Amino acid sequence: MSTPRIGVVGATGAVGTITLQLLAERRYEHVRAFASARSAGSTVPFGPGTLTVEEATPDALGAGDLDLCLFSVGTSASLELVPPAAEAGALCVDKSSAYRLVDGYPLVVPEVNGERALEALSRHRIVANPNCCTIPLTCVLGPLHEAAGLARARVATYQSVSGAGAQRMQQLQAEEPAAHDLVMDWSWEGDESDEEAKLRAETRKIMELPELPLSATCVRVPVMVGHSEAVWVELERPLSTEAAADLLRAAPGVRVLDLPSFPTPAAAAGTDDVLVGRVRRDTAAENGLALYLSCDNLRKGAALNAIQIAELLLAGAAERAAA
Ligand SMILES: NC(=O)c1ccc[n+]([C@@H]2O[C@H](COP(=O)([O-])OP(=O)(O)OC[C@H]3O[C@@H](n4cnc5c(N)ncnc54)[C@H](OP(=O)(O)O)[C@@H]3O)[C@@H](O)[C@H]2O)c1
Known part of the structure; x- marks a missing residue:
């Protein structure tokens, strides 16, 4: 499949816009844009030109003329639109939470558990893309766990408004700076937000540590793009801050920044990188380390991670076809 026929579903949204930008940069040619009936007939930028937006319906996506579909719509739209596309033969990467925690559906960060993506090839052809805070967190926890065993983690997030979609970006732009505030605009599961619960459950699934103690406080900040996280980990074995920084320096997709x-x-x-800094000892815990990270939530936190998964799937499918 040298020139896959690609459908970008949710092409008018915050993540869809970046998905189209990255696909054009990577020189994919056969790309179609889909969104809701509201946007059908409008145009979206693609490379030097534009694409006309088509309405995403189960029939349109299930017509069997797409090899790959990248979904960035909400959970209910994904549940309606992903199955017909996959059943018609398209490899599907879904960025909503529809499939993330469902058994049998791989939840993938290529740098951490990329091999899991290939399981979808012999099943339902659907891979889930994690939450925009889970992706950078696991990129950093992965190498620390491999070296010294992760005993527990605590996270405080500082999430940008683009994480809540294109409309929220427009609202922030229109707002007077004096009105900017921190918000916790998630739904609540008891005294925890669903965002905090997702961060724990998704990290456990990706790292295959089903009992990992992990607690989070998630906050949205008046920043347009880029999520940050303060992370405290307790390791099973001692690891010096220098060794931890060196491991992170060698980790794929991670760039360590040294003070100042x-x-x-x-x-x-x-x-594209997860930026990591302030790697230091956490004196409040045995074998404790603290660090700080920032990541473009629309790129590695969403669109880029999904394209990296798609490229693993396309390569895996080509290998199987050639075998
Ligand atoms: N933003 C992030 O940082 C981020 C990170 C990771 C995952 N995600 C996930 O990615 C998804 C999209 O997020 P976003 O931030 O890009 O949201 P967004 O800016 O609000 O865009 C939503 C997109 O979905 C389309 N859409 C909505 N309902 C639809 C329907 N019934 N049928 C077809 N298309 C429909 C919209 O089309 P119209 O323009 O026609 O309404 C738009 O293109 C969500 O599931 C989100 O949780 C987002």
């Missing part, structure tokens, strides 16, 4: 530089959303926005 430190990760910020502005530094992360528009880049």
